[in-house]
Amino acid sequence: MFKLLISMPPQIALAIAIIFEVIATSFIPKAEQFTKLVPSTIVIVGYAVAFFLLSVTVKTMPVGIVYAIWSGAGIVLVATISYFAYGQRLDLPAIVGIGLIIAGVLVVNLLSKTVSH
Numbered sequence: 080m081f082k083l084l085i086s087m088p089p090q091i092a093l094a095i096a097i098i099f100e101v102i103a104t105s106f107i108p109k110a111e112q113f114t115k116l117v118p119s120t121i122v123i124v125g126y127a128v129a130f131f132l133l134s135v136t137v138k139t140m141p142v143g144i145v146y147a148i149w150s151g152a153g154i155v156l157v158a159t160i161s162y163f164a165y166g167q168r169l170d171l172p173a174i175v176g177i178g179l180i181i182a183g184v185l186v187v188n189l190l191s192k193t194v195s196h
Contacts, residue, residue, distance in 0.1 A: 089136045089145075096132035097149055099125045101156045108165065144193050151184040 084092070103125025109118035136145050155177055161167040169177070187193075 084132070085135055087135065089139045092132045092135040093140070093145060093148060096129045096136065097152045097156070099132070100129035100149065100153050101160065103129060104153065104157050105160045105164065141193055144187060144191070147187055148184055151180045154180055155184075 103122045106118045106121045106125070109115060110122050111118070113119045113122075133145065133149065158167075158169060158173075158177055162169065
């Protein structure tokens with residue numbers, strides 16, 4: 080299993096890292112300052128898996144690009160999940176800002192020659 084993880088394509092590793100980071104971040108409120116065992120465990124394991132997969136990704140992709148994609152996608156996904164799971168509403172400037180983040184991630188992925196495709 081470990082060998083499979085370290086040999087996966089960097090884009091796949093990054094996508095899975097984003098998923099685990101978003102899950103971990105989304106469970107932080109439920110962990111209640113790490114006093115609840117199951118949500119706390121999800122947070123810790125989620126971040127551990129996410130960072131491990133980020134280390135796999137940066138072996139072949141520039142760390143700045145990886146981090147930009149990881150954090151940008153994470154922001155958008157966590158904001159979306161927070162809207163549905165916690166009822167956290169976004170005002171117009173927040174929505175515009177998130178739209179700009181999406182645009183930035185798309186520009187980096189689709190137009191930058193720095194990203195290895």
